[in-house]
Amino acid sequence: MNIDNRFPATAMPDTDWWTALWPDPEGVLRRLGVDFGQSVLDLCCGDGHFTVPLCNIVGRSGRVMALDMDPNMLNHAKARARSAGLAPDAIDWIEADATKLTGRLPQVPEFILIANTYHGVPDKEALLREIYSTLMPGGQFAVINWHHRPREDTTVLDVARGPQTNMRMNPDQVAEDATRAGFRLHGVIELPPYHYGVVFDKAKAG
Numbered sequence: 001m002n003i004d005n006r007f008p009a010t011a012m013p014d015t016d017w018w019t020a021l022w023p024d025p026e027g028v029l030r031r032l033g034v035d036f037g038q039s040v041l042d043l044c045c046g047d048g049h050f051t052v053p054l055c056n057i058v059g060r061s062g063r064v065m066a067l068d069m070d071p072n073m074l075n076h077a078k079a080r081a082r083s084a085g086l087a088p089d090a091i092d093w094i095e096a097d098a099t100k101l102t103g104r105l106p107q108v109p110e111f112i113l114i115a116n117t118y119h120g121v122p123d124k125e126a127l128l129r130e131i132y133s134t135l136m137p138g139g140q141f142a143v144i145n146w147h148h149r150p151r152e153d154t155t156v157l158d159v160a161r162g163p164q165t166n167m168r169m170n171p172d173q174v175a176e177d178a179t180r181a182g183f184r185l186h187g188v189i190e191l192p193p194y195h196y197g198v199v200f201d202k203a204k205a206g
């Protein structure tokens with residue numbers, strides 16, 4: 001895997017400020033609509049900040065798949081899962097490029113999450129097409145993104161954080177892209193202080 005192909009401006013943030021910014025990842029995931037028993041794909045999972053809480057929500061009758069192209073990130077995420085007391089096979093770890101999902105997943109996901117990464121995707125149309133064709137009909141797709149605010153205004157632990165201002169997007173831009181790929185807008189939620197979540201449905205038939 002050539003990790004030089006990573007989407008620009010999507011390096012995993014340091015744990016100290018990421019934990020300060022996202023103190024309750026499980027609560028965020030519940031607000032996005034992740035539910036007990038679902039099979040969920042955490043696309044571009046990084047060090048697993050959202051992956052491990054996904055297991056708490058879906059339980060043993062659900063399934064969590066975590067994909068990242070950077071093996072170091074997957075190792076961090078595996079260590080996090082171990083420290084949380086999860087069984088080694090509780091999560092399917094997938095080292096792959098998010099733009100090439102076909103044939104890489106052990107199960108068809110009912111919910112796909114991409115958190116803090118979409119802003120950097122150069123070919124959003126191609127990625128959304130791939131996500132749409134991978135998702136189970138009747139399933140949901142959610143994007144967590146930084147609000148389109150000047151970077152200097154989005155401080156955490158007194159330092160400006162997040163992608164540069166010109167890479168940030170409004171929720172309606174994300175909705176426009178995803179609608180073009182076939183998704184139907186389900187809803188937009190605020191994730192204070194600096195983020196929003198946009199949730200989409202894939203129709204049951206089609």
Ligand SMILES: C[S@@+](CC[C@H](N)C(=O)[O-])C[C@H]1O[C@@H](n2cnc3c(N)ncnc32)[C@H](O)[C@@H]1O
Pocket residue numbers: 005006007010011012013043044045046047048049050067068069070073096097098099114115116117
């Ligand atoms: C900013 S981190 C976000 C991690 C996690 N989603 C979160 O919000 O805590 C972005 C992650 O995307 C991964 N990534 C970037 N481009 C990728 C690609 N083309 N395919 C798979 N993973 C990619 C990076 O390796 C990094 O771990």
